[in-house]
Amino acid sequence: MTTSFQDYQELYQTKLIPLRHIVEFEKGLRLHDNPALEYAAKGSDRLFPVFVIDPHYMEPDPNAFSPGSKRAGLNRIRFLLESLVDLDLNLQKLGSRLLVLKGEPSEVLFRCLKEWSIKKLCFEFDTDPYYQALDDKMKKYAAGGGIEIFSPVSHTIFNPADIIQKNGGRPPLSYQSFVKLAGEPLWASSPISTELNWLPPVGNVGNCPISEVPSINELGYEDTQEDERTPFKGGESEALRRLRESISNKEWVANFEKPKGDPSAFIKPATTVLSPYLKFGCLSSRYFYQCILEVQRNSKRHTSPPVSLLGQLLWREFFYTVAFGTPNFDQMKDNRICKQIPWKDDDELLSAWRDARTGFPWIDAIMVQLRKWGWVHHLARHCVACFLTRGDLFVHWEKGRDVFERLLIDSDWAINNANWLWLSCSSFFYQYNRIYSPISFGKKYDPNGNYIRHFLPILRDMPKEYIYEPWTAPLSIQVKAKCIIGKDYPNPVVAHDIASKECRQRLYEAYELNKRLNGKVSDEDLKSLGRKLEEDKRPGSKSKRLKQTLIG
DNA sequence: AGCTCGTTGGTACA
DNA sequence: TGTACCAACGAGCT
Numbered sequence: 001m002t003t004s005f006q007d008y009q010e011l012y013q014t015k016l017i018p019l020r021h022i023v024e025f026e027k028g029l030r031l032h033d034n035p036a037l038e039y040a041a042k043g044s045d046r047l048f049p050v051f052v053i054d055p056h057y058m059e060p061d062p063n064a065f066s067p068g069s070k071r072a073g074l075n076r077i078r079f080l081l082e083s084l085v086d087l088d089l090n091l092q093k094l095g096s097r098l099l100v101l102k103g104e105p106s107e108v109l110f111r112c113l114k115e116w117s118i119k120k121l122c123f124e125f126d127t128d129p130y131y132q133a134l135d136d137k138m139k140k141y142a143a144g145g146g147i148e149i150f151s152p153v154s155h156t157i158f159n160p161a162d163i164i165q166k167n168g169g170r171p172p173l174s175y176q177s178f179v180k181l182a183g184e185p186l187w188a189s190s191p192i193s194t195e196l197n198w199l200p201p202v203g204n205v206g207n208c209p210i211s212e213v214p215s216i217n218e219l220g221y222e223d224t225q226e227d228e229r230t231p232f233k234g235g236e237s238e239a240l241r242r243l244r245e246s247i248s249n250k251e252w253v254a255n256f257e258k259p260k261g262d263p264s265a266f267i268k269p270a271t272t273v274l275s276p277y278l279k280f281g282c283l284s285s286r287y288f289y290q291c292i293l294e295v296q297r298n299s300k301r302h303t304s305p306p307v308s309l310l311g312q313l314l315w316r317e318f319f320y321t322v323a324f325g326t327p328n329f330d331q332m333k334d335n336r337i338c339k340q341i342p343w344k345d346d347d348e349l350l351s352a353w354r355d356a357r358t359g360f361p362w363i364d365a366i367m368v369q370l371r372k373w374g375w376v377h378h379l380a381r382h383c384v385a386c387f388l389t390r391g392d393l394f395v396h397w398e399k400g401r402d403v404f405e406r407l408l409i410d411s412d413w414a415i416n417n418a419n420w421l422w423l424s425c426s427s428f429f430y431q432y433n434r435i436y437s438p439i440s441f442g443k444k445y446d447p448n449g450n451y452i453r454h455f456l457p458i459l460r461d462m463p464k465e466y467i468y469e470p471w472t473a474p475l476s477i478q479v480k481a482k483c484i485i486g487k488d489y490p491n492p493v494v495a496h497d498i499a500s501k502e503c504r505q506r507l508y509e510a511y512e513l514n515k516r517l518n519g520k521v522s523d524e525d526l527k528s529l530g531r532k533l534e535e536d537k538r539p540g541s542k543s544k545r546l547k548q549t550l551i552g
Numbered sequence: 553a554g555c556t557c558g559t560t561g562g563t564a565c566a
Numbered sequence: 567t568g569t570a571c572c573a574a575c576g577a578g579c580t
Binding site for chain 3: 172176428429431432433511
């Protein structure tokens with residue numbers, strides 16, 4: 001004989017069956033300011049803190065271009081595992097623990113809900129398409145089973161849906177209009193909860209296969225050497241330590257100006273490096289916001305958005321909002337805010353860029369740091385993204401996006417795609433004449449080339465006069481520096497002066513096409529422009545025309 | 553239709 | 567270190 005749903009209701013009310021809740025962690029790997037966790041804990045007798053290891057995300061992929069899974073490089077997987085270990089430890093301090101399960105997340109969760117007779121399922125609201133799909137499945141299932149779902153917005157400061165609604169159903173497309181719409185968060189003047197001092201005990205897990213947080217080896221990876229690993233350690237504890245360290249220098253916080261940061265600083269990075277902790281929710285963006293606000297209130301003067309530290313958090317909010325409100329945000333096709341541009345499909349140029357073989361030391365050093373550390377300075381990201389797309393190689397921004405998405409420990413679906421749209425002049429930013437020089441930009445910050453020497457040791461002994469353009473060094477100098485260009489270090493894949501001019505011309509024509517067709521550019525239109533541009537490139541081509549003739 | 557403004561360019565010149 | 571010039575974009579507002 002089975003027990004009906006109504007019978008269960010009565011049993012719960014009379015407390016014959018303890019009230020069992022699940023808090024499921026996706027991002028939000030923290031105890032502080034975690035509304036889903038607090039709500040799940042409230043009024044429950046048994047709390048099951050769950051994390052599901054999705055093989056799709058975590059299983060080794062031997063075909064990938066770098067160690068890791070299909071979707072994530074090993075540095076980010078390690079960062080995630082460290083964050084889970086820390087979360088588990090922090091839960092244990094309150095008499096709870098993290099229950100790790102493996103499998104397709106919705107299947108695993110359905111089973112848990114059934115096996116543990118769960119009444120409430122709580123998880124943080126997530127705007128990423130991958131989690132939206134999962135969360136929708138869970139909501140449908142729960143609705144059919146009389147299970148309450150609580151899914152608060154706590155990964156971002158503002159609710160993207162609110163902002164979009166305020167703007168008449170479409171996301172604002174400029175930073176300033178976003179800031180105006182967003183205003184101050186409701187809780188800006190009243191402290192948010194950051195202390196959690198009690199959790200209900202974990203219930204009997206029955207037949208569900210629970211494991212500890214796996215190690216890298218247990219997931220099937222061979223561990224990399226220490227100098228190939230990111231120096232940044234995952235977890236809430238490390239996030240809060242880093243936060244306190246950053247904000248302890250009040251003057252630095254108050255006077256922060258992003259564009260003035262030094263992209264070549266690597267012993268002590270010019271920014272907080274809190275991005276990976278925000279990405280995984282080891283650090284609450286709302287708590288971070290509150291901390292910065294407090295420093296500003298106690299300072300005589302401080303910088304303002306967009307360049308201030310608070311302004312950086314608002315960029316994150318802006319991009320989350322646009323990404324949430326724009327269908328096909330992560331591609332050029334069928335993306336209403338993305339310019340249609342006939343990018344080249346050139347795997348050789350792409351792999352030269354990806355594998356740090358462009359022959360431009362500034363670019364290659366950044367790509368080495370990206371691969372080893374999983375983090376590079378914001379402006380360094382700009383340089384390599386511009387170089388790959390509109391600046392020099394004219395390779396599709398989606399290709400570069402994929403590489404960043406894999407290698408960055410802070411790679412975040414909304415922010416990564418937004419920045420590639422930005423840097424490729426596909427959306428948000430359109431001044432395609434402004435191209436970062438792969439030679440002079442880095443030199444400005446680091447004339448001696450210390451950054452290059454560190455990440456490209458083959459160029460360690462190259463005199464500073466040539467280190468940004470080693471192909472110009474006389475052979476005798478190359479011999480003395482033990483680095484022959486073309487043998488020990490590659491020749492440049494393009495001549496920057498020529499390549500960048502050509503890119504400008506291509507962008508000009510693509511913009512003209514978008515204007516003429518009012519953004520409705522078909523595949524055929526794009527292909528035909530692509531062919532025309534290739535034709536123009538040929539020396540002595542009859543169809544070669546300059547901008548001036550087109551304007552006239 | 554016209555206006556202002558825009559997270560962070562490069563180069564030449566004072 | 568500051569400024570003019572390059573060439574001239576779109577979003578959002580009036």
